Amino acid sequence: MFKQLLLSNFRLSRLADALYYGIASRRSDVSPAMAVRYTQLMLYEDADSAMLRMMECFMEAAPQLLLQLYIIFTQEKHKQTFQIVAQAVSCFTSWLSLAWCLTHYQSALRSSRVEKANLRWSGSVFYIGWKAGMLASRLLSLALFSAVVHPLWFGLALGTHWFISVLWLIAGGTTFCSQDPHTWNEFFFDAVLGAVYCFDVVNVREGHSRLGYLIWYSLIGFENGCMTWVWSSLSSSGAAATTSADTKSVTIVPQWLLRHTKLSPWIRTLPPWVLQFSVVASFVTGISLMVLYYLCAHPSGSIRVWVPFSELVSRKYARRLSTELTTRTTTESGTLPKTDTGLSVVDGEPRSRDM
Numbered sequence: 460m461f462k463q464l465l466l467s468n469f470r471l472s473r474l475a476d477a478l479y480y481g482i483a484s485r486r487s488d489v490s491p492a493m494a495v496r497y498t499q500l501m502l503y504e505d506a507d508s509a510m511l512r513m514m515e516c517f518m519e520a521a522p523q524l525l526l527q528l529y530i531i532f533t534q535e536k537h538k539q540t541f542q543i544v545a546q547a548v549s550c551f552t553s554w555l556s557l558a559w560c561l562t563h564y565q566s567a568l569r570s571s572r573v574e575k576a577n578l579r580w581s582g583s584v585f586y587i588g589w590k591a592g593m594l595a596s597r598l599l600s601l602a603l604f605s606a607v608v609h610p611l612w613f614g615l616a617l618g619t620h621w622f623i624s625v626l627w628l629i630a631g632g633t634t635f636c637s638q639d640p641h642t643w644n645e646f647f648f649d650a651v652l653g654a655v656y657c658f659d660v661v662n663v664r665e666g667h668s669r670l671g672y673l674i675w676y677s678l679i680g681f682e683n684g685c686m687t688w689v690w691s692s693l694s695s696s697g698a699a700a701t702t703s704a705d706t707k708s709v710t711i712v713p714q715w716l717l718r719h720t721k722l723s724p725w726i727r728t729l730p731p732w733v734l735q736f737s738v739v740a741s742f743v744t745g746i747s748l749m750v751l752y753y754l755c756a757h758p759s760g761s762i763r764v765w766v767p768f769s770e771l772v773s774r775k776y777a778r779r780l781s782t783e784l785t786t787r788t789t790t791e792s793g794t795l796p797k798t799d800t801g802l803s804v805v806d807g808e809p810r811s812r813d814m
Contacts, residue, residue: 480504502571509560509567510635516560517655521598524553528602534723554598558591561659569758576758585752592745593659593676596683600738604686606722607693617657620682624656625649631664672749680742687738691731694722 483489484497527550565586566578578586605613628649632640636648655661660675662668726734 499571499573502567506564506567506571509564513560513564513661514651514655516557517658518651520553520556521658524550524557525598525601525605527553528598529605532602532606532723532726533721535721554591554594557594557658558587561590561661562587564661576760578758579756582752582756582758585748585756589745589748589752590659592741592743592748593679594745596738596741596745597658597679599734599741600683600686600690603690603734603738606726607690616682616686621653621657623678624653628652628656628663633663635663669753676746683738683742687735691735694726694731 480497480501484494484501489497527546531546531550562578562583566583569575569578601617604616629640629646633645633649633652634640636642636644639645652661652663656675660672660679662671664671
């Protein structure tokens, strides 16, 4: 509850600042230069608010959606049609809200960056489809895995993924809260962003993102496959119900690995390949839409298919690319410059994004 109030207050503060700067930019007594400055500050505040909204969504809506799916997979009694429809609608809207939060953040971030082209409507369609597919595969595999294994092992698996995510973010050097990536504020930001990485990937580094996506989506795809295989193996052998009162079957699966619940009747009667196919199909759909987004609907309009590996891993290239784009864009448009970390420059000083 405290977390929700805290994030909501931060978002309201950012939105209030954005509203103030937006109104100030429209005042008749403001010079054109100041109007541009206020407009850019408004876009920065909107991007910060979108980031906070994304974090709130993945720390609130994503766990609740996972819980809803677990309940659907493990509830033993048949419920009324209204309750089933209500559960399905709740899961569907939560799933779409997660995909939309990621899309809105991408759009707001690009709008706040003068060297970045804005996300067009066609790009938004491909982007939200990409994220929706990846989230569907991830959440479905996590829910299936949680339905058959002990909570301790489910938490250990998800916690290990979170820990790896935080290490990756720290090594990459985020600069959302300050220019120095090695501060406690940035470490805390990386820890919170790691919760988002438990469900999907958010690119927070300058330069080419394909190497990061290749690594993370390979890991997520492998994890999804393993979790689905564990569910299929345990549920098909009846292992998930071995400790129930009405089941006396013997299984070679250790009892400390299992969750002491029975699967839902419709899950037990459903062919196992249906849910397995759903996990794989959602993942493949997400990857396909990601490729189409970069080839057909990316805002820059020109994405190289093949990039040298040395260029992919070079941070120096990323900083040089960002500086060149910023310099060229500010020269042509006369808008506010930014530092190579993506922070705005106001009155000659970098504007940090302290939460």
